[in-house]
Amino acid sequence: MAKKLFHDHASKMPIIDFHCHLDPKEIYENKNYDNITDIWIYQNGFGDHYKWRLMRANGVPEKLITGDGDDYDKFMAWAGTIEKAIGNPLYEWTHLELRRFFGINDVFNRKSAPAIWKKANELLKTDDFKPRSLIRNSDVKVVCTTDDPASDLKYHKLLKKEEDQNGFKVLPAMRPDKAFNLQADTYDEYLGQLADVSDVKVTSFKTLVAALKQRFEYFRSLGGKLSDHGLNFFHYVPATEGEMDAIIEKARSNQPLSDTDVDKYQTMLVEALMKLNKEFGWTMQFHMNATRNANKPMFKQYGPDGGFDSMGTQPDLAQEFMKLLIEMQTHNELPRMILYSLNPNDWMQLATGMGDFQQDGVQKIQLGAAWWFNDTFDGMKRQLTIMAEQSLLPNFVGMLTDSRSFLSYPRHEYFRRVLCNVIGEWEARGQVPDDEDYLGKIVEDISYNNAHDQFGFFDKD
Numbered sequence: 001m002a003k004k005l006f007h008d009h010a011s012k013m014p015i016i017d018f019h020c021h022l023d024p025k026e027i028y029e030n031k032n033y034d035n036i037t038d039i040w041i042y043q044n045g046f047g048d049h050y051k052w053r054l055m056r057a058n059g060v061p062e063k064l065i066t067g068d069g070d071d072y073d074k075f076m077a078w079a080g081t082i083e084k085a086i087g088n089p090l091y092e093w094t095h096l097e098l099r100r101f102f103g104i105n106d107v108f109n110r111k112s113a114p115a116i117w118k119k120a121n122e123l124l125k126t127d128d129f130k131p132r133s134l135i136r137n138s139d140v141k142v143v144c145t146t147d148d149p150a151s152d153l154k155y156h157k158l159l160k161k162e163e164d165q166n167g168f169k170v171l172p173a174m175r176p177d178k179a180f181n182l183q184a185d186t187y188d189e190y191l192g193q194l195a196d197v198s199d200v201k202v203t204s205f206k207t208l209v210a211a212l213k214q215r216f217e218y219f220r221s222l223g224g225k226l227s228d229h230g231l232n233f234f235h236y237v238p239a240t241e242g243e244m245d246a247i248i249e250k251a252r253s254n255q256p257l258s259d260t261d262v263d264k265y266q267t268m269l270v271e272a273l274m275k276l277n278k279e280f281g282w283t284m285q286f287h288m289n290a291t292r293n294a295n296k297p298m299f300k301q302y303g304p305d306g307g308f309d310s311m312g313t314q315p316d317l318a319q320e321f322m323k324l325l326i327e328m329q330t331h332n333e334l335p336r337m338i339l340y341s342l343n344p345n346d347w348m349q350l351a352t353g354m355g356d357f358q359q360d361g362v363q364k365i366q367l368g369a370a371w372w373f374n375d376t377f378d379g380m381k382r383q384l385t386i387m388a389e390q391s392l393l394p395n396f397v398g399m400l401t402d403s404r405s406f407l408s409y410p411r412h413e414y415f416r417r418v419l420c421n422v423i424g425e426w427e428a429r430g431q432v433p434d435d436e437d438y439l440g441k442i443v444e445d446i447s448y449n450n451a452h453d454q455f456g457f458f459d460k461d
Helices: 003-009 024-029 035-041 049-057 072-083 088-103 112-124 131-137 154-160 185-196 203-223 241-252 261-278 296-302 319-329 344-357 377-390 410-427 436-453
Strands: 016-019 140-147 169-174 226-232 282-287 336-341 364-368
Touching: 003 088, 003 154, 003 410, 016 088, 024 140, 024 154, 024 169, 035 072, 035 112, 035 344, 049 072, 049 088, 049 112, 072 088, 072 112, 088 112, 088 241, 131 226, 140 319, 154 169, 185 241, 226 261, 226 364, 241 261, 241 282, 241 410, 261 282, 261 319, 261 410, 282 319, 319 336, 319 344, 336 344, 377 410, 410 436
Parallel strands: 016 140, 140 169, 169 226, 226 282, 282 336, 336 364
Antiparallel strands: none
């Protein structure tokens, strides 16, 4: 049954990648890559930090990861690393990418790498390996990038004019992390940027929210329907508007901030953004409980998203988040939401807690796909099982790449195989009917239809 569900149902469905970190400029400019290292490992400061972590663990010098080492040497270092990566999803993703994009079925290792380098680089010179072709040939219908509220969305505007020609949509999704980072030295500068693009002078909490609302309107004009919020930690501490104004003033003048100041600011800004998401009919994603930039010397040298993050361990995060949901529901201000936690210990509390607030449509709140370090066979299986046991799995919006690479779309195939395997196991044990039509429809919905219907990317405004 699992094989039938995958080959006859899941594999035929298009893709909606509703959360990724692809660069819209790169999509618009649509240039060929010099070689497979550029698109696979590192290019101009960007790359796949999943790979970088494994390469460091294998003793590869930083020069051959994010440094100025030769691209071929970097590729060979990755081949040597992948030889030892059995059991890691990167082992399977790597081979899937070689097969699906390049037609290379060889096992990837140091022995096969030179021939693979040659063949892959020849293909990368062709039009089929430009970013737009990679998206289109993966049967992707929507790409939602991750964008700061202060962005002018220049390349989204340009791509919007070419949607019919491209055959897919590239839509902005708002990620207001910089608005939350009041402890950063650049906080005052960022509020100035937000004021400039919104034409709202930001002098208080009220005007900050007004500026953000203008950005919601702007994002919506370009098809935006989702936002994304990183809650690495969260303590629910409400505050008055006057307290918020005082906290913002302290942050702008670089005065010391207490932990309570930070908690109050984060709480009230999240509440304001939840109201805006509800007002605009958006889906709000929360990514929670991550430890960021733990290796301080490496972070100082290479910056964020360099592979120095890990699972967070705030034990009461889900409970604190529930306090937020309770308060917002009291005022009927809960938007549609997808809840992700990097710590799977939070999953049951989030899954059962979201059940307290299900109303106003199909699956208003969802337990998000197994995220980041949980993006594995066992992690996906556990998330799917919890979603099924505590809610309605057939309503689930499914997988997203969360990736910076145009070669990451086989991750959807990986997820769909796990999904079909889970349902196939249930059928084999007699937990669900031996009914391919019924189960196949569920698989098709999770693979594509639910994201299509629930997010409304194709609705006429």
